[in-house]
Structure formats: C-alpha cells, structure tokens
Amino acid sequence: MATDLRPLRLGDYCRKIGSGATPRGGKDAYLPSGPFSLIRSQNVYNDRFSVSGLAYISQEQANALKAVEVLAGDVLVNITGDSVARVCQVDPSILPARVNQHVAIIRPDNENIDAGFLRYWFVTHETQNSLLALASAGATRPALTKAMLENLEVPRIGIYDQRAIASVLSALDDKIGLNRRMNETLEGIAQAIFRDWFVDFGPVRRRATGEADPVAIMGGLTPDPTRAAELAPSSPAPSAMMACRSAGRPERLIGWPWSIPKAGKPRTTLRKSSMSICRTPNGGPLKLPPF
Template sequence: MHKNWKTYKLSKVTTKIGSGSTPRGGKGAYKESGISLIRSQNVLDFKFSVNGLAFIDDEQAAKLKNVTIEENDVLLNITGDSVARVCSVPQEFLPARVNQHVAIIRADNKLLDSKFLMYSLLEKSNKDMLLTLGSAGATRNALTKSMIEVFELQLPPLKEQTQIANILSAIDDKIENNLATNKTLEDMAMALYKHWFVDFGPFQDGEFIDSELGLIPKGWEVKRLEELSEIGSSKRIFRKEYVDAGVPFYRGKEVIQLSKGKNISTELFITEERFQEIKLKFGAPVKGDILISSVGTIGVSWLVDDSGEFYFKDGNLTWLKNYKSFIKGEFLHLWLNSNVGQEQILGETIGSTQQALTISALRSLKLVIPPKSIYQKLEENLVNSYRQTQLNLSEVATLTNLRDTLLPKLISGEIRLKEFKTQVEHLV
C-alpha cells in the first residue's frame, strides 16, 4: 500500500448501509410493472441482470422508502449461495427498492468514489474475505450489517480513486457494448432466417406443396437431421484422466455459458497427449461444428468458434459435424435455436422420467431445406453475421482478461495509472 493510501472501515466512508424486505404476501404481491424490487438474482458480479426483476406499487414502495436506491449505489448480496456478489444498478431501473437479501452501500462522495467501491468489493482478496465472513458459523451464508460496517478498504485519494474506476469502467463499457452488438446481430440473423425459412415470406406468391411439416414452397424438401450432418458424441473420459492444467474439458454447463457469449472459468482439463491421441483416432470439434446440451437443460446449442482446442463430456453433449450437403453449421444453429427447432426438441424429451435428448432422437428431427440457389443468397449474410459475432466475443475475452488482471493490481496500488494508461487506452 502506498504511503498516501489509508485504511477505512466502510462505516466511515459511506452514508448508508442497509437491506430491505419482501412485501407482505411474497411473490403474490408483485405487480406487472411499477417500482423495481431488486432481489439477489438481479445482482451479478460486475453487472445488473433484469432476469426475474420484480415490481411493486407505490403503496408497497412507501413501506420500503428507507431502502430507496439512488444513482451510483453499490448493491451487495448478503444471503444464500450468491452471497458477496456485487454490482450497481443502471439508472433506467430507478426508482427501485431492495429486498432483505440485498444490501445498499452508498459511498460518501467526499471520501469514496462509488465505482471504486464496487471494484474494491469485487477485488479477489476482498471478495474472498466477504465470502469467508458470510460462511462463518451459520447454517446459511449471510453477511450482517455490522460485518459490512467494519469491513476495511484501502483507499487512495479521491481523485486517484476516480481515475482508477474510470479505467476499469471503460473496459466494462466496451465489454457490454460488444455483447449488446452481438445480441443485435443474433436477433437480426434469426429474424432473417425466420422470414425466409420459416414464414417463407419472399415466396408467398409462388406455388406451395404439402409436406410432413405442412405447406412448403415448391422445390423445397423436408430432410431428417441425420441426412444433413453426422450426429454423435465424444470418446468417454474417465475421472482419473482429469488434470489440473492442459486442454479444457467442457461439460453441459460450460457449453451453455459459451452459447450465451459468456466467458467461462474452465474447471476440468485433460492432458495434451491424451487429447491428441483421441483427436487422431476419433476426431475433435472444429470451428463450425455444433454441440447441443442433452441432459438437464436440454437443447441449448453452441456453434464452435476458433478460440482453441478443447474436448467434451459424452452423454452431456451431442455433436453435429461433417455436414453432408451445402447446408452448414450457421444454418443448422439458427434452426436449432428457432421456435420450430426447439418445439421438435421439446417433443422428443416430453414424458421421459430422466429427460435427455438422445442421438437417435436428434437424428430423426425434420427440417425444411431450400434449394441450394436460395440458400446461397443468404449464406454470405448469415456467415458474415456469425463471423462478426466471433470477433466481438474474442475481444470480450481479451478485455475481460485485461480487467481481471488489472483490477487487483490497481485496487491494491501495486501498479499506478501512469504505468499502463497508454496500453489500455488503445483497447477501450
């Protein structure tokens, strides 16, 4: 710690620390719209999630007026498995309140920059300390108000806090912009696919014929998935073959995260030698192949990118590869994600006690295929959209790694702004 940095208890550099409650009646009291009620599921590390955002009316909100969120407040999850997750709330979701599982921490802006506060609580040693406090001596993870009040942070002068926070925020803003751009690209690709290949919009004035899947334009065909792609799984890897470092080994949960464009923290690996042995005998996924989650959360597909070699768990994931016609992975990926594809997948898993998507079930799925000339009119558009998405995700991975590397060094004072500012500015 540098000589001009000082250690403070949070109670000395904040104007509010407190959590709320759930309105009487619990979930049944929530409204369709109104004032946001922020719960632990909305508080993720670094970012706010709208998934499951609840709303309350003015009367309910009045009873929680002591936990009104103000712009730049930092939110900290204080109970359960998500304890110690930290973010701030975008202004568009205000006015808002918090329930009893989330604490508001309001920086005293004369002493503490609110973004510096958020990043400090996310810094690994501080995060680990919060997790340790939260798990101490209770059946359920919990951080109390008194624990938060006495929690200590090392703070540089306010101006330097703001400079550090601005650098980290610039990286996070670029990450969010890339992810938002990808969402737009994906939505546009799906809308284009649906218009041409599900609604047959450009072909409505032409002749239609009956098929197993209803009326389709004349000249189009219904094909089983097995006619378009080889469908299989991986070579079994045994628990004893896992190692601490090497080639990443993905299960369903990693592939689901990758399908959402999220960075993953690989937990399992196999040796490079074992991977090369399997690759030589049985093959390994390459760019453009598709992996589909087949147990638990079923039917989530990931179009394999070019981010590096990996292997995956048999049974959990099914593998589409070696496409057999002019139809390629981008088209099949859009079909798998479309309502039409998802309904067929759901139809194959309903009624089973252990829900699973089998290889034989996938082989029998049917889809409408256009003539090659029509497919080629949109192929370049779809491929370019996916290519831009992959470039954006690659940049997200680089930026996330940069932020995660810089954060502990900046928050601890190990490195100073002038030492790397030029390096960061060209990236963000």
C-alpha cells in the first residue's frame, strides 16, 4: 500500500483553536501581580516567550475567561496587528494563564501532530510567508481568523519523527537562550564596572576614605581577591588626584577622557578633544587600569 503523503488539515487534529478577550475594564483592570497571567501579543515572539510586560488578572477575571485557559505545551499565535503570525509555545512557569483577543491558542492532539514540532513548523519561512499573506488579504488591519488557522495544511510526518525534530531544535533553542542570558549578565557587569570606574570614580573615592581591602576598593565588582589586588593599586591614588586638581586641568587624565566630577555634580560627558598628560607626585604619568 502506498504511503499517504497528503498534508494534515490542522483543524482536524487539534483539541482547541481559539482566542480570548480583554477582561472587563481593559488595561485598568490589570493587576501588578496576581494569581493568573494574561498573555498578550507583546509576550509572543518567534524565538521565545517573553515575560516582559506580562499582565495579571484576578480569579474572578480568570473565571470569565475559562474557555481560553492556557495549558502547558500550548502553541500561541498572534492573530492581529503588526505582530500577526508571531508564534511560540507558552512558558510553563507563568501558568495558570489566559490569553486576550489578540492571541490564539492552538492545542494539537499530540497523537498526530506534536505541539513542539507544530511550533517550529509555524516559524519556517514558508509558513510565515503564508500566514502573512492570509492576514493581509481583504482586511484593513492584518488578521488571522479561526477558519484560516483550521485550514492550514501541516506536513504529514510520523509522530516519532516530529518529536525527534522538535527535540533537536529545542536543544538548540535552549543553548541560544543560555548564551543570550550570559551575554545579558556580562553586559550588566560591564556597565556596572564602567559606571563605578569612569562615572562615579568609585575606586578613587573609596581609597580617599581610607579603604584598604582591594575587593572593597573595587566596589565588590571584582570579587576575586587576587584580581582585585592587581587592579586596586592601578586606580589613581587620592594624592595623585589632588595633584591633578592643583595642576589646573584636573579633568584631563591620560587614558581617562572623562570629567572628574566635583562634589555633588557628577559629569558623564565624554570629551573628544585631545587629553593633557597629568603627572603623579613622583613625576610619572597617571594611568588607569585597562577596562
């Protein structure tokens, strides 16, 4: 018998396809925190579910939206507006949740269509182009209807193959997500060090108050005592700073083209003009540690 290669009509193999509504009262009815999350279009991206801007609703509001309860593994599709056709799976950590009218829930049966595979199929270039074409046909505002979603044709692939494909792609997504979080952490550390050294002049000020512990001099931003001990002596000593001030050009330090803030008047403007060389009391050029 020949293998059946006909695509699957999505609506025939889903337990649910439907969108929600905005709770009565609109945005004013949202809570800063609450027992239920309300998923909106700004939470749905093709590469991830974003918790930024996640709204919350009360038990009473959630009961009114019981028909659009979000379950673990559900595929979420933006169906209106400029973000139409963006797709992801719900982050289970934000459950229990509901969706508003701009987001549709697609819950496949997982016997013929795997939810993870479906999510990755939705974000392929071919599927995205098809969805965008459907959304822009005959409407003043891009929109996908329930019928459009139900009539989508999903490739007929064995369920075990679907799960294998989804597993590999999910592992890659996890790695990408980990790298993104690491970059965000490193960027935050770099910004904190930059501000402490070149805006707040933290090491100089702490040495001026008599601080001797290298880790404390570096503001705790270099927690390794050995590395902190290497860097702390490189920061300008209070006496060198005072010598620069008395030289008449305290704001120009070699390797440090930022204005030294006066008390109560921090300055962060980068000076693009050439720098004058300021000397330490023993005659050597005043240098800052490499950043």
